[in-house]
Amino acid sequence: MSYRERMQRLELLLGEAVINLEQLKELVFHGLPGDGSARPLVWRLLLNYLPASREEWGPFLAKKRTNYGNFVADLLQPCCAAEEAADAAEEADHPLNPNPDSRWQQFFRDNEVLLQIDKDVRRLLPEIAFFQSATKYPCEQIVSGAMARLHERVGYVSLQAGSIVKRGIGLITKTSTGTSSSSSDGGCRPNNKGGESHWEVVERILFVYAKLNPGQSYVQGMNEIMGPLYYVLATDADEEWARWAEADTFYIFTHLMGEVRDFFIRSLDNSTSGIRRMMEILMRRVGGRDTQVARLLAQQEIHPQYYAFRWITLLLSQEFPLPDVLRIWDSLLADRKRFDFLVDLCCAMIIHVRGELLSGDFATNMKLLQNYPPIDVRDILALASTFSEKGVVAE
Incomplete structure (x- = not known):
């Protein structure tokens, strides 16, 4: 065709x-x-957010968007006014109340989650200026001053001195003495003059998601999943659709997390849908398609958790420039066996650099896979498609 x-x-x-x-x-x-102008609509459909019947869209979207507005009002406003809420509660409820059901204790727990979200969204896709720019459709409650900005809640929190810690999906975060989240933002500043920056919108979506999913809450790396989704919807050429990018992104993110949530839950690492199982399948496919490369990786003890853990968990969102990520996600979201094609893509990435791997030592090969070289992403997609057409290697 x-x-x-x-x-x-x-x-x-x-x-x-x-x-x-x-x-x-x-x-x-x-x-x-x-030119990609259909992508916002297509992704809404592929992520099972929009009904297939167009006549259902109007009532469906109106209900969903109203519900999201209610989530924002109900979940953020009480937390931003914790002092007032505490005053209205029993006199025994105070900041030092150890009762886990205390509103103050919930406020402090929320702030711990919000601190991590705030740090992560400020450095989201730093290679483009989009997330630091102002949105045309800020939250009216924020602009009017009826609701405090989320980043203001964590501005006073200091990070521990010189610590290097592993969080969430295992990415390493370095913090420094006496630095608040708002001062370690890489130049990412909030828009306080009658508007909001796009990263502030993403912060709100992630915090609402964390509040509505307390069992999972927020895990570092979710911001990288959110980034491409919000970017696509917020840059829709149709302004009526773009106006509702925040609410719609919340729902398609929720749908997508429903499919990849097991990657972010450590207790499910060894389940059939967990990240360890996915990495095992990947290495079996590499072995079935290039025994020489598979043998070398095993001999050099370059285990998939050193590189493929991030590839799979973040759906390759950190390995390629954003335009390439959007192209890759078109295929991932259209994959009938989601996310089987993701494994084929990771396999293709390894085999594509087989020449460099076979001539490299442990340090060189580790660096190569952890910092994948610039390539024409069409080559990887084409190679992965041949794997998909040949069928799955026994696993």
Whole structure:
């Protein structure tokens, strides 16, 4: 099918009264035709947020967006006014109250989560200026002053001196003496003059998600999953859709986390859908397609948790420039066996650099895989597609 035919096919599919999702997946899996302007709508569909029937969109979206607005009002306002809430509670409830059910204790727990979110979103995709720029559609409650900004709650928190700690998915974070979260932001400053920066919107979405999912809460790395989703929806050429990017991003992020949540829960690492199982499958596929490379990695003891842990958990969002990530995610989200193609992509990444690996020592190869070299992402996608077409190696 030619490019023009694929473009026409996409327009026909998206214009149908009831969109055929299976046909849409088949088309998008091989690359979204056009300039990417259809991507916000396509991702909403592929992540099972929008109903297939177009006539249901109006009522459905109105309800979802209203619900999200209620989440923001209910979950953020009481926390931002903890003092008032405490005054209204029993006299026994005070900042030093050890009772875990104390509103103050909940406030402090929320602030611990918010501190990590605040640090992470400030450095989200630093290679582009988008997240530091102002959104055209800030939260009215924030702009009016009816609700305090989330970053103001953690501005006074100091980080521990000179510590290097592993959090969440195992990424290393270095902190320094007496530095508040707002001063270690890499130049990322809040927009306090009648507006909001995009990273502040992302911070709010993640905090609402953490509050609504206390069993999982927020884990470092979720911000990297959120980044491409919010960017695509917030840059929609259709301003009516872009206006609701915050609410819609919350829901498609929730849908996506429902599929990859096991990657972020340590107790499920060894489950059939856990991260260790995914890495085992990856190495079996590498062995089934290039025994020489698999043998070398085993001999040099370059284990997948040193590099593929991040690849898989973050859906390759940190390995390539954003435009390449968006192209990769078109295929990942259209994958009928989600996320089987992700494993094929990781396998293709390893085999693509087999020449460098076979001639390198432990240190060189570790650096190569942990800092994947710039490539034409189409080469990786093409190689991974051949693996997918040949079928899954026994695992």
